[in-house]
Amino acid sequence: MDSALEAEDLHMTFLNRFLQFSENITQHEPVKVTIVGGGATGVELAAELYATVDRLEQYGVHRLHHNSLQVDIIEATERILPVLPEALAKKAQSTLEELGVRIQTNRTVKGVNANKLMIDDQEISADLIVWAAGVKAPKFLADLDLPTNRINQIEVKNNLQVVGHDQIYAIGDCAFLLQDNDCPVPATAQAAHQMAKVCADNIAAQIRGKELNNFTYADHGTLVALSHFQAVGNLLDELLKRNWLVEGKVAHLAYVSLYRRHQIAIHGYGKTLWLILVNLLEKKVKPKLKLY
Ligand SMILES: Cc1cc2nc3c(=O)[nH]c(=O)nc-3n(C[C@H](O)[C@H](O)[C@H](O)COP(=O)(O)OP(=O)(O)OC[C@H]3O[C@@H](n4cnc5c(N)ncnc54)[C@H](O)[C@@H]3O)c2cc1C
Known part of the structure; x- marks a missing residue:
């Protein structure tokens, strides 16, 4: 989902499926939503969808309960929420499973079209598919004459200057910087916010001919x-x-x-x-x- 228009589209499709489900008394199959990616976005969305079903009932859309919705989360790694400690991820998993979410881990999506997913060698269908498996920086960044990585992020030095271009800085989601632990600085708002501060100070320092500071990510x-x-x-x-x-x-x-x-x-x-x-x-x- 890249725009408000696409979010509206998801919203309307979801509501329409439930209105059809509610009106068609012969339909016993739940509305199927498959979410690719068990990170924070996919997990939060799954729970919100069940909360929406509860609210639809309050608005007089009849015959709805949690069983009317089947959410599947497909996650390539061995557990959901890899950024959280395992105990908390388990807690989140059990809450989702109580709602009715089916979580499949260690499964990789190999292909997708409007209503079908290829997962390893299996093909499954869904009324709605939501891709929540991470973001890629825009393609045009890779076409600039700057060093970029596999997902089009611009490679920066510790002081946030682009590698090989001391007059250009890159910060936030579009910047790629490896930390001392060999993990990249995550594409999150808190990292972007911290980078902005160091970048502003460094631009001022560079103009004044002073030494630049290195950026260190502090995970809060x-x-x-x-x-x-x-x-x-x-x-x-x-x-x-x-x-x-x-x-x-x-x-x-x-x-x-x-x-x-x-x-x-x-x-x-x-x-x-x-x-x-x-x-x-x-x-x-x-x-x-x-x-x-
Ligand atoms: C669904 C979702 C949930 C998230 N939740 C969290 C969270 O809970 N906590 C957290 O820390 N982070 C979260 N993030 C990540 C967070 O939103 C980003 O890391 C953060 O916004 C990065 O800031 P940024 O300024 O680098 O990029 P952005 O916020 O994406 O800003 C980039 C801006 O540049 C504009 N732009 C793009 N291309 C051009 C162009 N060619 N010319 C001019 N303008 C252009 C874009 O329109 C946009 O306004 C979430 C992200 C998503 C998608």
Whole structure:
């Protein structure tokens, strides 16, 4: 999904399938959604889809229950949520399985068309297929005269200058930088945010002829919310050098506060306060589901 239009398309197709399911009393097969990739995006989406089924029922779409939806997650590695500690990934897995999600690990999708997936040697059909197996940087980056990797990210040095081009910097999702542990800096908002700060300082330093700083990624943790059913995550405490594993209400609270911090970074305290008030009001008066 690359655009709001594609998100709208997914939304409408999903709703239409359920309206058809609800109207057709002879249809006993559940609506099948297959998600490729058991990372945070795929896992959060799976839970949200079940929450949507609950809400549709509240809107008078009859004969719906969790059995009306069959979500399959296909994951190439041995477990879902590889970025989280195993105990938390297991907790998330059991929550999803209780909802009815089927999780297939160690399975690689080899081909896909509108309604079919080739998984290893098996072919399976689905009403909707969502690709949530990671992103690739745009193709035009590979066509620039800059060093790029397999997924079109631009290779940068520790100071975030593009390799071989000291006058160009690359940061965020489009930049490829290996850390000391040989893992690339992840394509996440927290990494992009940290890179932006170092990049701004380095541009100023370069103009003044001063020494540039090296970028070191500080992982502050990961939070995954399974709609209102569950939330899990780990928060890394720089001060105490501790890794806090959180779940349930605490994780949910951390998830919400992170979102608000993100809004503060973009809009400032004043506007964020207004946004909180607007959200509270909307919660009371706005429908929980967009049916058009
Ligand atoms: C579904 C989803 C969920 C995510 N959830 C999380 C999360 O919970 N936590 C987290 O840390 N990260 C998350 N991420 C990752 C996070 O969104 C990215 O890592 C972050 O946005 C990267 O910032 P960026 O500025 O590098 O790129 P972007 O935010 O993608 O910004 C790039 C901008 O450049 C514009 N652009 C592209 N090409 C051109 C061009 N040729 N000319 C001009 N403009 C152009 C784009 O339109 C876009 O506005 C998620 C990503 C996705 C897709």
